Amino acid sequence: xxxxxxxxxxxxAPTEKVMGAxxxxxxxxxxxxxxxxxxxxxxxxxxxxxxxxREEKYDHLAHAAAEMGVLFCLIVxxxxxxxxxxxxxxxxxxxxxxxxxxxxxxxxxxxxxxxxSLRHHxxxxxxxxxxxxxxxxxxxxxxxxxxxxxxxHPTVLTSQKINLDPKMWTxxxxxxxxxxxxxxxxxxxxxxxxxxxxxxxxLQERVLEAQS
Amino acid sequence: xxxxxxxxxxxxxxxxxxxxxxxTTLFFGLxxxxxxxxxxxxxxxxxxxxxxxxxWISFLFSGLLFLNHILYIEKDExxxxxxxxxxxTPGQIFLGKMLSALLFLIALEALLFPVFHxxxxxxxxxxxxxxxxxxxFAAVGYCSLGVLFSTMSLNLKNRxxxxxxxxFPILLPMLVMAVKCSIILLNHLQMNQFxxxxxxxxxxxxxxxxxxxxxxxxxxxxx
Numbered sequence: 001x002x003x004x005x006x007x008x009x010x011x012x013a014p015t016e017k018v019m020g021a022x023x024x025x026x027x028x029x030x031x032x033x034x035x036x037x038x039x040x041x042x043x044x045x046x047x048x049x050x051x052x053x054r055e056e057k058y059d060h061l062a063h064a065a066a067e068m069g070v071l072f073c074l075i076v077x078x079x080x081x082x083x084x085x086x087x088x089x090x091x092x093x094x095x096x097x098x099x100x101x102x103x104x105x106x107x108x109x110x111x112x113x114x115x116x117s118l119r120h121h122x123x124x125x126x127x128x129x130x131x132x133x134x135x136x137x138x139x140x141x142x143x144x145x146x147x148x149x150x151x152x153h154p155t156v157l158t159s160q161k162i163n164l165d166p167k168m169w170t171x172x173x174x175x176x177x178x179x180x181x182x183x184x185x186x187x188x189x190x191x192x193x194x195x196x197x198x199x200x201x202x203l204q205e206r207v208l209e210a211q212s
Numbered sequence: 213x214x215x216x217x218x219x220x221x222x223x224x225x226x227x228x229x230x231x232x233x234x235x236t237t238l239f240f241g242l243x244x245x246x247x248x249x250x251x252x253x254x255x256x257x258x259x260x261x262x263x264x265x266x267x268w269i270s271f272l273f274s275g276l277l278f279l280n281h282i283l284y285i286e287k288d289e290x291x292x293x294x295x296x297x298x299x300x301t302p303g304q305i306f307l308g309k310m311l312s313a314l315l316f317l318i319a320l321e322a323l324l325f326p327v328f329h330x331x332x333x334x335x336x337x338x339x340x341x342x343x344x345x346x347x348x349f350a351a352v353g354y355c356s357l358g359v360l361f362s363t364m365s366l367n368l369k370n371r372x373x374x375x376x377x378x379x380f381p382i383l384l385p386m387l388v389m390a391v392k393c394s395i396i397l398l399n400h401l402q403m404n405q406f407x408x409x410x411x412x413x414x415x416x417x418x419x420x421x422x423x424x425x426x427x428x429x430x431x432x433x434x435x
Contacts, residue, residue, distance in 0.1 A: 051430060106381040117365075117374045123434030127364045130427045131378065134357070137423060138382050141416060145385040148412070149392060 029083065031176040032075040033101065035183045039069030040108060042187075044136035047129035056198075057191075059125040062132050064190035066111050068183055073105040096147040103142050107135045215300045219308025220315070226285060227316070233281045234316060241274035241324050245331060263332040264394035268387060270324065271347065272354075275317050276376055279358035282313045283366050292366070296432065306359060306428035310421075313355040321347050339397040346397070346410065350390045353417040357382060360424040363431055389413040 046062025049055075080098060081091045092098065111131055118124040227234055248266030253259075286292040295305055325344060329336060358379060365374045389409050396406040 103381060103384050106384075110378045110381045114365075114374060114378045117368050117370055121367070123364075123431075126430050126434050130360075130364070130430055134360075134382060134420070134423060134427070137419065138385065141385045141419070145388045145412060148409075149388050 028175060028179070029076055029079040030172055031179045032072045032079070034176055035179050036069050036072035036076060036101075036104075038180075039065045039072060039183065039187075040104065040136055040139065043069060043108070043111070043132040047132035047136075050125060050129045051133075056125070059129065060191045060194050061187070062128065063115065063194060064187045066108050066115075066132070067190060068186050070105060070108050070112060071186075072179070072183065073101060073108070076101055077105060096143075096149075099149075100143050100146045103146070104139060107138065107142075111135060215304045216307045216311065219295075219300065219305065220312050223282065223285075223308070223312035224315070233278070234320070237274045237277045237281075237316075238320055238323060240277060241270045241320060242327065244270040244273055245324070245328060249331065259332040259334070260399045263328070263334070264391055264398055266332075267328055267394060268350075268391055270328075271317075271321065271350070271390075272380070272383075272387070274320055274324075275351070275354050275358065276379070278313055278316050278320070279355070279362045279379075280372050280375060282309055282316070282359065283362040284371075287366060302429040302432040303425055305432065306425055309359045309363075310355045310424075313359055314351055317351045317355060318348060321351070334398055337400075339400060342406070343394060343397045346390055346393045346413065349410070349413050349417055350386060353386050353413070353420055354383065356417070356421040356424040360427055360431065363428070386413065386416050389416065 042065035043062045046058045046060075046065060050058035050062065077098075084093075085091055111128065114131055115124065115128050118127055121127075245266055248262075248269060252262040252266065283292075286295065300308070321344075325340075325347070326336075328334070329340065334340070358375075361379050362375055365371050365378070368374055389412050392409045393406055393413070395401070396403070396409070
């Protein structure tokens with residue numbers, strides 16, 4: 001079903017396109033950005049719920065959401081330059097949207113790095129929850145300060161919303177729906193993977209205890 | 213509050229006995245200023261352009277050394293456990309650590325500040341006082357998040373590395389605000405934007421001091 005949804009996005013979009021081929025990346029680029037942002041909200045939510053309820057599943061959600069958020073954000077950060085080079089003739093500019101997304105990506109990569117150094121540490125879930133909450137609170141601050149930072153040096157860029165007539169808007173929404181579905185499947189799989197991994201760890205411990 | 217005062221005094225006395233951490237970090241801060249000059253003064257002596265950046269890079273990296281140190285001294289002889297069974301609440305322990313780190317950092321910057329002016333040919337005007345105020349506010353935000361993250365990474369093997377990795381992305385907006393303030397002040401530009409940035413910096417401080425203070429309770433439960 002997932003594949004059908006994804007193909008729908010691939011096939012449907014081109015029939016609407018009237019501009020150059022490289023423009024098509026735009027649909028995935030914008031949709032990924034929305035999914036990425038939503039994902040970071042789930043990291044925050046997972047953190048808050050874990051600190052409140054102390055149920056493992058919320059921490060699993062936060063972890064999976066952080067990984068998927070990093071992934072989708074990476075898609076945004078990679079497809080952006082791929083689109084920008086032929087169109088603007090630059091790979092990267094430090095304009096507000098790009099910079100904020102990049103910083104967001106850095107915060108959640110740091111989250112994952114933190115988690116991996118805390119592996120097997122008893123407090124990993126609490127510490128990750130706290131970091132996830134602080135990271136998300138920082139998001140609006142990052143957005144605001146980067147935007148103000150750039151108003152002094154005005155950027156000579158065309159807006160990414162070129163001209164969204166209804167057909168293109170439909171494509172964006174379809175792409176968003178498809179990627180969102182894909183995202184939820186990934187998160188679900190990742191949570192299951194994490195649960196299995198922890199079950200294996202616990203079984204290993206029991207085996208070791210039984211042997212000694 | 214007297215508990216917090218005793219905690220601060222304890223850290224100050226420990227440092228006073230050896231003075232090692234402070235002197236080394238001071239020297240490191242100075243070195244970063246010098247490195248910055250060599251790294252960035254490629255197109256002639258355009259100090260007002262890149263010097264504010266160097267000031268903050270020096271601030272960030274010396275502060276990082278301190279933040280690592282301030283919690284690491286509790287690892288020796290497991291004095292952190294001693295703190296935990298003392299009548300101090302997690303919030304008071306946090307305030308004690310944060311204010312000690314803050315005092316050290318401000319003292320460090322107070323010494324490096326005139327040196328910075330001299331090395332980069334800035335005159336001492338009223339703007340310098342404003343700039344020092346910006347440094348103080350930035351230090352508050354830095355120390356609050358820094359003490360929180362330093363405590364979380366205390367028992368990890370790659371402690372120092374992970375602290376910088378998790379601290380800097382969160383602090384990037386503070387860096388933006390601080391550098392913007394510095395550029396306006398050191399270049400004697402229009403002050404109205406400076407006030408907006410300063411207010412934003414204070415807001416950043418308030419948000420993250422409160423958040424770190426509140427989170428410290430969760431962290432200490434686990435240590």
